[in-house]
Amino acid sequence: MVYQSTRNNQVIATAAEAIATGISAEGGLFVPSEFPPMTLSEIAELAPLSYNGRAKVILSKFLTDFSKEELSDCVDSAYTVEKFGADPTPVVTLEDGEHILELWHGPTCAFKDMALQILPHLMRVSVAKKVPGKEIVILVATSGDTGKAALEGFKDAPHTRILVFYPENGVSPMQKLQMTTQEGENVAVCAIRGNFDDAQTGVKTIFTDPAVKGKLAEHDMLFSSANSINWGRLVPQIVYYFSAYADLLKEGKVKVGDPINVVVPTGNFGNILAAYYANKMGLPVNKFICASNSNNVLTDFFKTGEYDRRREFYATTSPSMDILISSNLERLLYDLTGCDDQAVSGMMNELKENGHYRVPDAVKKRLQAQFVGGFSTDDEVAETIRDTFENRGYLLDTHTAVAVRVYENYRKETGDKTPTVIASTANPYKFSASVLSALGADVTGADEFEKVALLQQHTGVQAPASLLSLKEKKVRFPQVCDREGQQAVVYEMLKIED
Numbered sequence: 001m002v003y004q005s006t007r008n009n010q011v012i013a014t015a016a017e018a019i020a021t022g023i024s025a026e027g028g029l030f031v032p033s034e035f036p037p038m039t040l041s042e043i044a045e046l047a048p049l050s051y052n053g054r055a056k057v058i059l060s061k062f063l064t065d066f067s068k069e070e071l072s073d074c075v076d077s078a079y080t081v082e083k084f085g086a087d088p089t090p091v092v093t094l095e096d097g098e099h100i101l102e103l104w105h106g107p108t109c110a111f112k113d114m115a116l117q118i119l120p121h122l123m124r125v126s127v128a129k130k131v132p133g134k135e136i137v138i139l140v141a142t143s144g145d146t147g148k149a150a151l152e153g154f155k156d157a158p159h160t161r162i163l164v165f166y167p168e169n170g171v172s173p174m175q176k177l178q179m180t181t182q183e184g185e186n187v188a189v190c191a192i193r194g195n196f197d198d199a200q201t202g203v204k205t206i207f208t209d210p211a212v213k214g215k216l217a218e219h220d221m222l223f224s225s226a227n228s229i230n231w232g233r234l235v236p237q238i239v240y241y242f243s244a245y246a247d248l249l250k251e252g253k254v255k256v257g258d259p260i261n262v263v264v265p266t267g268n269f270g271n272i273l274a275a276y277y278a279n280k281m282g283l284p285v286n287k288f289i290c291a292s293n294s295n296n297v298l299t300d301f302f303k304t305g306e307y308d309r310r311r312e313f314y315a316t317t318s319p320s321m322d323i324l325i326s327s328n329l330e331r332l333l334y335d336l337t338g339c340d341d342q343a344v345s346g347m348m349n350e351l352k353e354n355g356h357y358r359v360p361d362a363v364k365k366r367l368q369a370q371f372v373g374g375f376s377t378d379d380e381v382a383e384t385i386r387d388t389f390e391n392r393g394y395l396l397d398t399h400t401a402v403a404v405r406v407y408e409n410y411r412k413e414t415g416d417k418t419p420t421v422i423a424s425t426a427n428p429y430k431f432s433a434s435v436l437s438a439l440g441a442d443v444t445g446a447d448e449f450e451k452v453a454l455l456q457q458h459t460g461v462q463a464p465a466s467l468l469s470l471k472e473k474k475v476r477f478p479q480v481c482d483r484e485g486q487q488a489v490v491y492e493m494l495k496i497e498d
């Protein structure tokens with residue numbers, strides 16, 4: 001199994017190389033050159049396995065340069081009962097045919113833990129194989145959840161430093177506290193005056209600047225990435241779609257081979273792409289429903305075939321989806337153009353230079369055969385949180401509510417009764433203020449922890465201990481920088497002279 005770059009498919013890497021380096025030198029993303037098949041009987045055989053057992057089956061098909069023992073150790077070190085509870089990804093049935101896949105039982109209460117708890121282990125093995133002795137510098141741009149999940153995953157990991165940039169006013173107060181109080185000797189966090197796309201563009205620029213790369217090399221350091229452009233972030237996410245299907249099989253809610261719909265609240269397009277890759281391997285999927293908030297660039301894309309980021313940016317109640325440049329869409333385009341690296345490079349250049357691109361009609365046809373886009377406004381999200389809690393007794397966070405609303409609109413419009421799995425991406429307590437106001441509670445004057453207490457009183461749903469404990473922690477990283485100042489912050493953290 002080898003990996004190719006989406007922008008030059010002559011560039012070939014092993015899994016360990018793809019994970020250790022994060023992104024290809026010319027700016028392309030690594031994709032598998034083929035999708036290892038999972039037959040229906042192999043899928044059925046997943047049903048009796050634990051999550052870790054299922055993960056080992058799926059990951060071993062992609063990470064063929066990892067030994068069985070290495071892979072087993074990575075999986076078992078990541079998904080422990082202490083960190084994830086007895087079942088890392090429970091499937092909760094809201095009503096007949098509508099299932100919620102809870103992906104937020106990890107240490108930071110967001111689905112990103114599913115990938116970021118295992119990535120440091122995959123990285124450790126990959127670095128030892130490919131660039132032994134190097135110190136890895138992880139640069140992260142975050143819209144909120146990635147930053148904390150990456151910090152928690154990589155804190156005190158040997159031979160690793162991690163530096164996180166987040167938009168100063170673009171994350172929830174709980175997310176901000178989670179990051180600014182982060183513990184660990186090898187971590188640093190800095191806010192930037194700008195939005196997520198500014199932070200991400202800055203990180204990408206530093207990452208691919210040969211001068212910076214040279215400076216790091218002088219110090220035996222090497223950049224890598226924990227954003228979902230890294231293959232090591234994506235591949236663990238393929239597992240939970242198979243796992244959800246295996247759970248539905250086990251409970252008799254689908255029969256082997258029955259198709260499901262998958263609904264994903266989407267930002268950078270990583271999570272939904274993982275579902276698409278699961279389907280390429282053989283998971284029976286009818287439709288991929290891509291749910292956006294008011295930053296609905298993807299909804300328009302699936303309708304028109306034109307990706308156009310030239311629009312207003314909205315700060316919504318689902319901040320982890322406030323994104324106008326969905327990096328992982330590049331991987332889907334590579335697949336749908338039949339691995340046409342020139343076409344993909346062309347479109348990505350258009351996006352960079354002019355802020356938009358259009359896919360050829362044949363690609364648009366293929367897109368629309370499998371994907372449906374939809375979006376919900378903040379008001380609709382609030383209404384959905386209230387309805388779902390009052391009428392079905394289930395408490396949604398704002399991101400998952402985007403998905404539930406988009407799915408309900410889809411079902412009304414199409415009458416499609418295919419059993420559906422909705423990815424639930426965060427614990428509602430990460431966004432207590434928005435969830436409380438959705439439920440009609442008055443939160444004026446309450447601080448973040450009073451809001452948590454209020455939400456608990458109001459709903460009877462237990463708040464996670466990891467969030468409650470933040471109250472006692474002290475802020476270690478109050479720093480804020482300008483967009484242009486990101487590179488200086490990187491050097492400062494690494495104690496490198498500019």
Ligand SMILES: *Cc1c(COP(=O)(O)O)cnc(C)c1O
Pocket residue numbers: 110111112145146228265266267268269270271272320321399425426
């Ligand atoms: C990151 C995130 C998303 C978006 O996931 P992508 O893989 O970037 O599309 C949705 N919801 C929450 C809570 C997130 O943290």
